[in-house]
Amino acid sequence: MLAAGGGGGVDGGPGDLGSFDHEALIQQLNPAVHVATPAEVRKEAHARSRNVFASYETLRAILFRHELTIQKRWSKKTRQQRQKVLLDTWPDMPASHRPDFEAFRRTNRAQGLSVSGHLFKSHYTWPHINQEDLLKPKTLPLLLNARGRNPPVSFAAADFESMHLGLVSKNLSPVFLNCYTMALHGARDASEYGKLVAWDDHPDAFDWMVSRKQYLPGEGLVVLEAQEKLLQFLVDCCSQILAEIPAGDLTSSTFPVQPEPRLKTEKESTGFDSLAAMAAEAPYRVPAKLDMKRIESMLGSRLVAAEDHQWALREDPAYFVEQLIEIKEHRQELIKDTLGASHPTLKIIDQKPLWARVCGTIAFEAYLQLESFLELHRQAQILRLLHDKYKDTISPTEDLPKEMMNAILKFRHYLTQTVKGLLSQLRESLVASPPWRSYFVRQPPPDSTTTRIVVMSKPGANMSPIEKQLLPLLRLLWEDGQDLFFIGLPLVVDELGRLLEIEPRAQDLLSARIASIIGDLAIVSQCIAQFNLFLPWARGYDNALVDREEGIKKEFAERTKPWGAVMAALNERNLAQVVKLGTPSDKRFAYPVEKRRTKQNVEALRQAEQNLDEFWAAVDRVVYTRCGQLAGPTQRRVMRRTPEWVEPATTTANSGKEAVLDPELADLYKPLSTIYIGESAGNKTPAVTSTTKSKTKTQGSLQPTDSLPANVPNQEPHEEPEAPVSVHVDGRSFKVFRTLFFNPAVTSSPGEISWTDFLHAMTSTGLFMAEKMYGSVWQFERLEGDQSRIQFHEPHPRGKIRFTTARRYGRRLNRAFGWTGDMFVLKGK
Incomplete structure (x- = not known):
């Protein structure tokens, strides 16, 4: 960090540094670094600080008097008119979003100042100043208001953080x-902002630099330089937009101070909140x-x-x-391998080894997803309580409470390890995956029994332009190398999300499984970004x-x-x-x-249900035999199972017709036997013959239990949700809910649901607020009660929900909120 960040020795304190030639070392590591004198730094810092505060x-003063006028005029300007204002005030403004990322790719990654730094200095210093973002109607008004x-x-x-890639x-x-240390945090005016403090002159100056509460002199100067140009640019933009008012009169008392205007939120503009939009706007807000x-x-x-999966x-x-x-x-x-041959497992008639690997994957991934997000959520709860505990005493000039810093570092480690697992899945x-398989080849395996597979790019593959855009971003993630370290996961995930948003053809290149992995990456990435x-x-x-890492790693290894x-x-041999x-x-x-x-x-x-039960009972036996008791807090749930056929009474109405049974009365509930919730892996639970619905929630360990007598679920009674009141909905929503809670005795031909109709139905009830997360993930939050949330994936790649998927959505809504089909009533009926 010395060469990149402006340097300063930290061997053991100021007294240890006198005899070491740090200037020679720095210039040896990076000849482009200029070794400055205290007088030079003080002069530059003082001048820039005065300009920053003056602007x-x-x-x-301009915004106090004219902000509403500026917002209205900017919103009415055409794209070409906005572009003229931007280029008149910042002539060499980069055209594309995140120009630092583009420059990094164009100049063959890290080349050093001597090759590309001068040419792309603006790209790396002001990465959020670009035409693509600032031409949007809201961005410049947001930036003006914040600054x-x-x-x-x-x-x-x-x-300073925005310059991370360049540094x-x-x-x-x-x-x-x-x-020396440069003080920025805690400054109240230009005389304190950018003040240079010698370590020998202040007892805390060295500690400020080590703990990163203040800045190395070089770091402080680049912050001052960035703010100086940015604030002058914003003043010039205001002058351009208010061109009829002489510059000297913009802040005069001729124009009275006005109340601060309010910009529309994303929900007010589009009808939905969007995490991606919030992330895109974050650099332009406080x-x-x-x-x-x-x-x-x-x-x-x-x-x-x-859990639902x-x-x-x-x-x-x-x-x-x-x-x-x-x-x-x-x-x-x-x-296919490099010789065009199929893998040996595909040549076996029943493909038993391949299916064993598939069965192991489906069981283990379900377990790992649940355990991973259970642990992350638990740590998030702990940190939220700590943050609430200390939020009123935290100061930018003071260290975080030790208890809170320990929790953050531990949480970040778990997030990082989760990312590694997701990147491995992606790779x-x-x-x-079907859209990309033809662009890769395998090395022929040394024998038919090996499970090791080496994959490489297929020579001479002819990709479309959109494929050439998308694959490098995906490769950047799955290679998890130095470039990803430099750029940072949040930036790469944001770039990927942006490409998928503006290029519908890119979405077609991602299967549902890949889209789901990217959605998980986006959620974890957003958590990491929050901490960054x-x-x-x-x-x-x-x-x-430094002093905590070994303990955190040891605890993680024990926990996992x-x-x-x-x-x-769950390996192939054990599942034979x-x-x-x-x-x-x-x-x-x-x-x-x-x-x-x-x-x-x-x-x-x-x-079909019996066959599925037999499969999972066999899997459970394998896991328990090999692993024994696996303790952990979980939920016990009950499964819907179809009861035996009972001939309905013949009536005049249905005489001569095929007998049918109303499925609303046909579901029976039985404990869900699973290695995750503590039911018996060795003894299959007898079928429950009663049609009484039973829902429970307990804490249990992953171990076998005794066989249960029929009709008596091995669970504590759980209070049923209150009976829902009738919800009157329009015809468009009514059709959606008829499909979600499909009753074949009422509706004979279930069909697909468009995603837009599903969003409309969920929000038009007045019970939920919808928010678009990253990728295909949408989150719905209850507006009343406990404000609980539920997530659904937007169908991929088409925006249509198949009936089988819609049915699962309905069951999830029933379990989470007690919704049933008969609670939705068509308006006017």
């Missing part, structure tokens, strides 16, 4: 001055405080989705087969980690030991006898749930 005061109504010191840490890649090289409530909310919703795999044969085939279609065995699955922007304390994470044991248990139960051959899992309940259909439903 700030001018901008502030004109808040002092420069509020942005010092964020402005770590050495495309920006601040001057070096040893044994730096946000750590929002632990949002982090906890995102992870909590994702945890519920992981694990549940649906065991409850719904159709969903199980869908997921099984999806995993199979992303296996690298499906890639293994994307190259084999917890400034100025985020600047001190690395130093604070059971995860490794389950993965080992189980795989025949999970292979979707001979229509083992055919599940005609969309059809009316007749004797034949009911028998087919029951047979």
Whole structure:
């Protein structure tokens, strides 16, 4: 960091540094670094600080009098008129979003100042000043409001953080001055802002630099330079927009001070909140405080989705087969080798080894998702409580409370490890996914039994322009190398999300499985970004980690030991006898749930459910035999199962017609036997013959239990949700809810639902607020009560929800909120 950040020795304190020639070392590491004198730094800092505060005061006075007028005029200007204003005031403004990222790619990554730094200095110093972003109607007004109504010191840490890519890649090289610290945080005016303090003159100056609460001299100067030009640019923009008013009169008393105007929120503009839009606007707003409530909310919703996924795999044969085939279609065995030959596992008639690997993957991923997000959510809850505890005493000039810093460092480590797992999934699955498989080849395996597969790009592959844009971003993620370290995961994920947003063709290149992995990456990335922007304390994470890292790693290894044991248990060899139960051959899992309940259909439903139960019972036995008791807090749930066919009484109305059964009365509930919730792996729970609904929630360990007597679930009674009141909806929404809670006795032909109709239905009830997260993830928050949330994935790649998926959405809504089909009533009826 010395060469990139402006330098300063930190061997052991000021007294240890006198005899070492740090200037020679710095110039040896990076010859482009200028070694400055204290007089030079003080002169530059003083001049820039005065200019920064002068421009700030001018901008502030202009906005106090004219901000509403500026907002109205800017919104009415055409794109060409806005562009003229921007280029007249910043002639060489880069055209594209995040020009630093583009410059980094164009100049072959980290080249150093001598090659590209001077040419692209503006790109790296002001990465958020670009035409693509500032031409949007809201961006410049947001930036004016933030910078004109808040002092420069509020942005010092964020402005320095925005230059991260240029600094770590050495495309920006601040001057070096040893044994001094520059003070920015806590400054009240130009005389204090950028003040140079010698370590020998102040007892805390050295500690300020080590803990990163203040800045190295070179770091402070680049912040002052960035703010100086930015604030002058904003003043000039105001003058251009208010061109009929002489510059000297803009702040005169001729124009009275006006109330601060309000810009429309994303929800007011589009009808929905958007996390992606909020992230895109963040650099142009006042730096946000750590929002632990949002982090906890995102992870909590994702945890519920992981529970629902694990549940649906065991409850719904159709969903199980869908997921099984999806995993199979992303296996690298499906890639041709360099000689054009198929993998040995595909040449075996029953493909038993391949299906064993698929069955192991589906079981382990469901377990790992649940455990990972359970742990992340637990830590988020702890941190939220700590943040609430200390929020009134935290000061930018003071260290964080030790208890809170420890929790942050631990949480960041778990987030980082989660990212590594997701990147590994992305690397293994994307190259084999149907849209990309033809661009990669395998090395021929040394023998037919090896599970090791080496994949490489196919020579001479002819890609489309959009494929050439998308693949480097994906490769940047899955390679997880120096470039990703330089750029940072949040920036790459944001760039990927932006490309998918503006290029619909890019979405078609991502399968549902890949889109889901990217969605998880985006959620975890947003958590990491929140902590990275917890400034100025985020600047001190690395130093604070030095004495804590080994303990955190040791605790993580101990916490995740059971995860490794389950993965080992679910390997191909151990599942050799189980795989025949999970292979979707001979229509083992055919599940005609969309059809009316007749004797034949009911028998087919029951047979598919029984086959699924047998598969998971066998998997559970393997895991328990190999791993024993796996303790952990979980939920116990009950599954819907189809009861035996009972001939309905013949009446005049249905005489001569095929007998049907109302499925609303046909569901029976039984405990969900699973390695995750403590039901018996060795003894299958007898079917419950009662049709009484039973929902429970307990804390349990992952171990076998005794067999249960029929009709007596081994669970504590759980209070049923209150009976929902009738919700009157329009015809468009009514059609959606008829499909979500499909009743074949009422509706004969279920169809697809468009995603826009689903959004309309969920929000038009007045019960939910919708928010677009990253990728395909949408979050719905209840507006009343406990404000609980639920997440759904937007269908991929088409914006249509298939009936089988809609049915699962309905079951999730029933479990989460007690919704049923008969609570929705058509308006006017």
